[in-house]
Amino acid sequence: MFEGKRVVIYARVSTTRQEKNDLSLPDQIDTAERWIDEAGARKTRIYSEAGSATDDNRPEFQKMITWIESDEHPVDIILVHSLSRLFRNALDFMQYRERLRCKKIRIISVTQNFGDDPASDMAVAMLAIFDEYHSAENAKHVRRAMVANAVNGFWNGQTPPLGFRTYAVPQPRGKDRKKLEHDPETVDLVRYMFKTYLEGTADGPVGVTTLADHLNQRGERIQGKEFSHSRVHDILTNTAYIGYVIYNRRCSRTGEVRPETEWVPIPVPPIISEETFYAVRKQMADRDPKMGVDAEKTNTSLLTKRAVCGCGNDGCGSTMGARTGGSGRHSYYACLGRANKGSTKCQGRWVPRMELDTIVTDAVADHLSQPERLNALLQTWLDRSATAVAERKAELKRLRARLTALDGESALVIKLVRNKTFSPDDPHIASEVANIRAQRMSTQANVDVLEHQLEAENRRITPEIVTRFGDLLRQKLRGPDPRVRREYIQLLVERVEVGDQNIRITGRNTALERAVIASQKPDTAVPKADRKWCARQDSNLRPQA
Incomplete structure (x- = not known):
């Protein structure tokens, strides 16, 4: 069944202390490698880390997701010791599972054997909910014990302060x-x-x-x-x-x-x-x-948390923050690496704030407002695979048929009770009703996901819409309202690398897509930021001094 399948192993422990128990990273990896050998599959990579699984803010996990979702489609299976190693948040787990399923990537637990039928989906969903509940209960008890420990004057194990x-x-x-x-x-x-x-x-x-x-x-x-x-x-x-x-x-x-x-x-x-x-x-x-x-709170700079020191190898890569000089008369973006750690970190870079804001605003307005450039940047999004759309429509049709069948099964059970063939208190009836309800909830959740995906597929962008968005973008970036200008820059610009000769500006395609969609609706606020729209070779030359 798994012969020749490409497998990536993900192992996690909650804390480094778990390295000493049976759930250590080497044990998880050894167990996963034995599973791969027995299944005749192929190991591709191993990702492992220590940290909580209550969210997806984990460096190795994010590296893995970025890699497996790349254009190379390098894996077929994510293999974990148990599902709780991947997530202890039911909603996050279900969203990632559906996201990976659309790319035909399965999540498999070495110690928990599930199939691909609706009943298995229901069991996995219930297990994810139980893992989240178990994690929350553990956290509550641990916190209560640690507070009691602190009340008694004891240290709870954090790194002690210096000294x-x-x-x-x-x-x-x-x-x-x-x-x-x-x-x-x-x-x-x-x-x-x-x-x-x-x-x-x-x-x-x-x-x-x-x-x-x-x-x-x-x-x-x-x-x-x-x-x-x-x-x-x-x-x-x-x-x-x-x-x-x-x-x-x-x-x-x-x-x-x-x-x-x-x-x-x-x-x-x-x-x-x-x-x-x-x-x-x-x-x-x-x-x-x-x-x-x-x-x-008083920092209203256009490029807050966006500007960094250096373009290429001529800077330290630290964030550049707002600074003033001349008793507050002049405003700059300055290297915080130099400000925080002194000349041992960086010799420093100061750029007049108005100059850099103008360079970036003009570059974004000129670069992104051209219809030809917008079409090129959005091409991947606009050219969604017709095959994928057809597959989703077929799957949606099957799931809707399944919902109808489940409604029929439910009606049949109700009829048996009304005809007094079975008592409402019969444990078999209660079990069957619960089973049908759980399957229906799982199926309906999958229907909702597919409908949302197909709705997004149907939002086609025409040349007229692209042109209109370009005009709107120029108007907002060069308009009189600094708050709107800042919102669009914060949305579209992810990073501004400031070098001695060049300034490189990059942003996310997903943010650009959201902005185009939002521009079709009147009186819509600037959407919130979520692939980079600036190609690798693109950069903006700084004006000569």
């Missing part, structure tokens, strides 16, 4: 707990950082960025990495250094700040005095009253 290390505290029952103590190798570095920020160096006063540069030039490292602006800021504002660490302040999954009533202070031995700590905080506030969250 601290963990030590074991024996318990009368159960495994040892952990607390924090000073790390003799790094505690003096923390004191040096606070003292240097307050008093400066022989060269004069220092700020957070200058302090990061100073530490890096001294050869200091934090967890093997150079200091950055943000890491220094986090250390100088961390209450751990005056005797307490706040646990449960943020939701680890969403990053949202929890109510203060849920915060748990964990006592730790202080490293500096409260006077020193609050003197540093006051000095930071005096120098930058808009630091942190407020600064982010």
Whole structure:
């Protein structure tokens, strides 16, 4: 059945600690390789990682999906130890399964044997829901236990702040707990950082960025990495250094700040005095009253999180953020690698903000508004395979027939009960009704997906629509409303690489497709960003100075 099939193996553990138990990555991979040998299939690649499966934000998983969905169609099967290794979110699992099924790629579990019939689909869906429920319950119990552990003054296993290390505290029952103590190798570095920020160096006063540069030039490292602006800021504002660490302040999954009533202070031995700590905080506030969250809120730059330092090999690749000069009279995009880590990271690149905004806006307006260019960029989308459409229509017809048959089966069961051939309380009747209902739900879900796909296929783009969109794009990008201009740039532009001689602008075809569709509807807001519309050889020459 699987003879000669191309198989990619995906293995996952929730945390690196699972490397020590039966669900380790090598065990999963060994089991999968034995399955491939016994099935006579062919192994193509192996992807493995540690991390939660509650969403698809996993680097190796995304690499795998990008590869298997490439034009080469390199695999037939994704092989996992169990379905929970792939996802613990039922909706995400069902969406990816349908997405891969359309490309004729199967998901197979080594330890859970399912077929291809509707009953198997129902079983897989139910198992995905159970996995999600099981994951949520585990998370709830783990969080409750960790909060209780913190209330009792114990450390929950995260990486300790700089200047601290963990030590074991024996318990009368159960495994040892952990607390924090000073790390003799790094505690003096923390004191040096606070003292240097307050008093400066022989060269004069220092700020957070200058302090990061100073530490890096001294050869200091934090967890093997150079200091950055943000890491220094986090250390100088961390209450751990005056005797307490706040646990449960943020939701680890969403990053949202929890109510203060849920915060748990964990006592730790202080490293500096409260006077020193609050003197540093006051000095930071005096120098930058808009630091942190407020600064982010006031950032309305056109190319926020889009511009990067370097085009080719003439930059460091760091994000370029908005900076001001001349007491706020001049505005620039500056390399944050240089700003955060100093000259050891990058010599720096400053570009006048208005100049770069104009270059990018004009390039996008000129590049994307031409009908010939738009047609070329959208050609893959417009030329959907007629064979694929026909296959989907045939499958939709079959599924609708299946829904009709299930309705007939349901009516027959109801008739048997009404005729008193069977009692409504008969367990066989209840089981049959539940089975029919589950099959109908699974089939209806597949019908909904196919109808949505075919609806998208029927949205044909005519030359008139392309021309109209080009005119609209020019109008919006060169219009008087800066908010609309920023929304279109943020939608269509994914990355702006700023080099000494060239500027390369790239964006996603999917975002362009959404914008064209939205332009057909009057009074439609700018659609939200979701293949790159700028070909690899395309770049925009910077004007000569």
